[in-house]
Amino acid sequence: MDTTPIISGSTGFDILEGEYLEVTVNSKTYSSQTGAVVIDFDNNTWYVQIPDSDALPIGTYNVSAVLKNAEGEITQDDTTNELVVSPSPTINFTATAATSDDTGTALTISENGTWRILSNSTVFTQNATDPSTLGSFTSIAISGADRQQQSSFIDFDRDGLMDILGADTSFANGQQSFKYNADGTYTVFQIGSFGISGQTNDANGNTYVWYGGVAGIDINGDGYVDIVYGDETPNDAETRGGYDTTFVLNTNGTILGFNKSGAYVYTQTNQDGVAATNSGNPTPDREIAGVDLNNDGYVDIVYHGTAGTNTTSTGGSSGVSTRLVVVNNGVDANGNTTLTNTQIVTDVFNGDNGTTNVYTSLTWADFNGDGYMDLFIGGLTGTGTAANSEIYYNDGTGKLVTTTNGVGTGTNVQTLTDATNSNTSLAVDWNGDGKIDIIEIAGISQGNSAANVSSADNKGILWLNGGTNASGQVNWTSETILAQANIRPGAASTYRFVSGAQVVDLDYDGDQDLVVFRSEAGATSYIENKSVIQDGTSIILNIRDKNGINAYYGNTVALIDEATGQVVATQIINAQSGVNTQNSTGLVYFYGLDASKSYSAVILSNGNDYGGISSITLGSSVNTIENVNETWAGLKAVEKNHAYVLTTENGTAASSTATAATDGTNTVGILGTGYNDTLYATAGTHVYNGAGGSELVSGVNTWSDTGGMDIVDYKLAGSTAITVDLSITTAQNTGFGTATFVNIEGIAGSSSNDTFTDNAGNNQFEGRGGNDIFNLINGGNDTLLYKVLDAANATGGNGSDVVNGFHVGTWEATPNADRIDLSELLIGYTGSVTPASYINGTPTLAADAEIRNYLSVQSDGTNTTISIDRDGAGGAYSSTTLVTLNDVDTTLEKLLANHQIIIG
Structure with a gap:
């Protein structure tokens, strides 16, 4: 909100010597005689900057501009109500026709770079055009044969459009999902369809699950995101045929290409005549997630085991219904995927709860700053009350339990003293100090009776990370972030429990806000983050694969201080918590940084890592980075509303026309966000779409859906001269690849003699080395x-x-x-x-x-x-x-x- 705006105008005729201008706003008069009004005599324009001492309250104001000379008034404007100081936008989500079974909550970025949220079987897409409309969202209700349960946004066919894959309320007919179309509509389909009109029966993809969690994960690193399912009634995934597993591979980006994996099954069965390679593994209960526990680049699968008995690779076994099973993802000597039970952590959960919608998020993050991911569970825990939250700390080698046979209670477990039985939890650096905080929110497990709804424990809790003590555990302090979680808006039968939540920077100011959703279209709560992120203290990364696809789920992303080589922090990209909250934005946020330092980023990915440096050290392990790309290096903490768009491509390959990647099947191109983005050009053929962003106007960031300062950087071009004309809206040969620029306002050049041409907007050009030519011929305020x-x-x-x-x-x-x-x-x-x-x-x-x-x-x-x-x-x-x-x-x-x- 700009309360000290710049007010400008023009006379339409020459201002003569001796004439001066007085501008009156809110009963305050400013004059060019004192310099408060600045007149540009060459262009007959003027402006006044409202000073801080005269800050304007929210409202509508007349601006009176009067041209005078020594003899008095010459002329004045005759318009009114020219200036409007608007309040901050309000946020509201209302889902229609939702039942208590429509509980999936997920977050992604739309094809326009704005936020898209799934909740209560309604997809909300931000359609703001300016700061006053940032709270505006369109909505589309999705429906199929069943009610939609836990879901995640996944671009399963690699077309750049985020589809919805999930579980539903019927085990018999496959797993209900939705393909997102270029015209903005959704087409429902079943993975593993059975008996659905218009679809081919497909036993190979049918997992016979219902009311369970889901998680996207690229198990084998082929670029097609796979999906793993939880189940309210496990161990019957072979009922329709095929393997007895709920781990489903996306083999080719088609609906019939979803095939269950034979690398982890319960009963030994065949699929298309091929025997499973690893049997005796019970299928998951509802809680399930993906996380790279040992930072080897392969995203592991963790789940709540309640049925059957799991056995570890070192001979341990357990069949208790409180167990957390760790399935290590890797490859054998022949490069084949292996999924192996390496740990069984007992007493994590409070047992096998068969009640519909009663499950809890598995929230993974590096809470104690050692570079390895830890687990937070906010409710339904194995403590005496089940409401006490627990944190299972990673030992720095990927282990939660360190017994020889891999079975036992957690080695380093921290029990928090809250009495809030939470079904939803999220990891976020709420205050921007560089340490990961936790939000947990009471849900259906807290209870929907009148007494439970009015209880002081029916709330959302913010756990602030105060640093790590000698035990390797975090010193936490708590505060209430939401006074009432589950609500009773009307009669006794109309309780609305919290069905999910997301942390999302709705206003693109660098901090992440909280949105809490409730069942059956219950009122949504928006909690604005009041933390002030300072410029020069944060880095936002938007990571895509070489074709611009959002394809990394659960991988570890590290930020390294280039001066020391030390890992500053690690984050999970596209964190999949299984239930009540799924993140598919492709964004990771690093806070508490130093503007004077340079940083490199690294993503660990299936033995094919990418980053700005050749190796990183995590604990006692040294990871070699197979693909070094200089665009991942030299990253600076700049404005809080800036993001880097990084693609996973080898830097050498990206610099050659013969080897550089293209957009391939991606119809959207390399996509930015609502932040001011820096995208990096390669020698391939790409669409570069900067989406929205912000411009600094009179000291205030002013957001626009097509504006801001989104830059394509030709750093990789080296000494190859480029020619870029931003007024061309179709593909152009730049001399270093073929580019189509959409919502791109700036270009950073090569080290050679470049030529730049502007468009009608406000552009920024950085010529770098060489003797460059800038053609500023199409208008706009260029820099x-x-x-x-x-x-x-x-x-x-x-x-x-x-x-x-x-x-x-x-x-x-x-x-x-x-x-x-x-x-x-x-x-x-x-x-x-x-x-x-x-x-x-x-x-x-x-x-x-x-x-x-x-x-x-x-x-x-x-x-x-x-x-x-x-x-x-x-x-x-x-x-x-x-x-x-x-x-x-x-x-x-x-x-x-x-x-x-x-x-x-």
């Missing part, structure tokens, strides 16, 4: 950005550039005025960042202003050259031409007074 590439070079390694179409005018008020950002090039400058100003309409700069030692501007009457001496009065550099503005006649004083040269 040329200069950074230090070579510290010893007089221009910082930026060469000497030429600009065509540079428009002189005040940046704040004049359409199409452009600017040049030199702030990173100046060494030792201590003067004002705005040393020049307009006095009585004349741009004025003191004769002894320090900036004169650094910058000089010369005009021959036709062209203007801007020269820089990087250290001013120092002797290391001398004045060198940096930019030539063709067909521009201007001065240093005017460029500085117009704010068209940025120096700090």
Whole structure:
């Protein structure tokens, strides 16, 4: 919300010498005679920045602009109610026609880069266009033969559109799912269909499950996301035929390509004449999740075991109904997938609860900062009351239990003292300090009686991470984040239990807010995160595969301090908690960072890791990174609303037209978010879609669904010169790959002689090395950005550039005025960042202003050259031409007074 806006206008005629302008807003008058109103006489435009002392409350205001001279009023505007200061947007989700069985809650990013949420069998898609509408969502109700239970957004056919795969309320006819179509509709289908009109019966995919959890996971690393199911009544997955397992492989991205895996079955059966390779493994109960416990890159499967008996690879066994089973994912000597029970942790759950909708999230995160994932369970635990939350800490080698045979109670277990029986929990760094916090929310297990609903324990709890003690456990403090979880909006029969929750940065301000959903279209609670994330303290990563597909589920992502080589933090991408909350955004958030440092990112993936460095150390284990890509290195903590879009492609391969990937079957392209994104170009053929973003207007981030500052970076082009024209909306040969730019506002170039052309929007170009040409001919307020590439070079390694179409005018008020950002090039400058100003309409700069030692501007009457001496009065550099503005006649004083040269 901008309460100190910039107000601008134009006269439509020449403002003459001696004339001045008075602007009145909210009974306060500002005058150009004092400099409060800035007049651009060249363009007959003006602006006033409302000062902090005159901040405007929410409301609608008349703006009175009066042109005067010494004899009095000449003319004034005749419009009213021009200025509106709007409140922050309200958030509301209402699902229709939902029953208590419609409980799936999931989160992803839409094909437009905005948030999409599934809850109560309704898909909500953010359709905001500006800051005032950020709370606006469209809704589509999805339905099929059954009620929709736990689900996750998964692009099963790799077309760039996020489908919905899930479980339902009938075990007989397959697992109900929905394909998302390019026209914005959903088509229902059954995985493992049986008896469904219009679908082929498919025993190979039928798991005979109902009322269970689900988790997306690419078991074999082929790029097709597989799915594993929990079940309210396990051990009958072979009933329709095929293997007796609920682990289903996505073999080719088609509906009939979903085939149950023979690598982990209960009873020994055949499928298409092929015998299973590993039998005697009971199928999961409802709680199930994916996590890379030992950080070997293979996402393991963990589940609640209640039926039969599990046996570990080291000879241990257990059949207790309180057990957590750890299935290690790996490969044998021939490269075949192996799924092996390595741990059975007893007394984790409170037993086999057969009541519908009674299950709990398996929330994995690195709580104690050792780089390995730990487990939080907020309810239905194996403690005496079942309500006490528990944390099972990883020992730093992937083990929750360290007995020789792999069976026993957890080795390092922390029991929290709450009495809130939670069915939903989430891991999030709520306060942005770099440590993972926990949110747990009471659900159906808390009880729906009048007494339980009014109980003080019927709430949401925020557990704040206070750091790790000597035992390897976290010092937690708690506070109530939601006063009432389950609600009774009407008569006694209308209780609404919490069916799920998501943490999502709805307003793109860098912190993650909480949205809590309730059954049967019960009221949704939106809890805004009031933490203030400072610029320069966070990095948001949006990780896609080489074709731009959101394909990594449950993998470990690490951030490394390049100066020390130390792992700063690890996160799970697309965390799948099994029930009540599923994340499929492809985003990971790192907080508590240092703006002065450079970081590298790494993703561990099925023995084919990607990152900006060649190896990382986690605990006592050294991981070799098979695919090094320099776009994953040199990452900086910049603005809190910025995200890096990283693709998993070998850097060398991505730099060659012969080997670089394309979008393939992806119809969306490499997709950004509602943040300001940096996407990295390769030598392949791609659509680069920046989606929405924010621009800084009068010191306030102003969001737009098609705006912001989304940049395609040609870092990998090296010395290959590029030519980019942002006014072309179709595919263009850039000299380094073929690109289609959608909602892209900026380009960062190669180290060679590049050529850039703007579009009608506000663009940013960073030419980098070489002598570049900038054609600013299509309008908009464009920015040329200069950074230090070579510290010893007089221009910082930026060469000497030429600009065509540079428009002189005040940046704040004049359409199409452009600017040049030199702030990173100046060494030792201590003067004002705005040393020049307009006095009585004349741009004025003191004769002894320090900036004169650094910058000089010369005009021959036709062209203007801007020269820089990087250290001013120092002797290391001398004045060198940096930019030539063709067909521009201007001065240093005017460029500085117009704010068209940025120096700090």
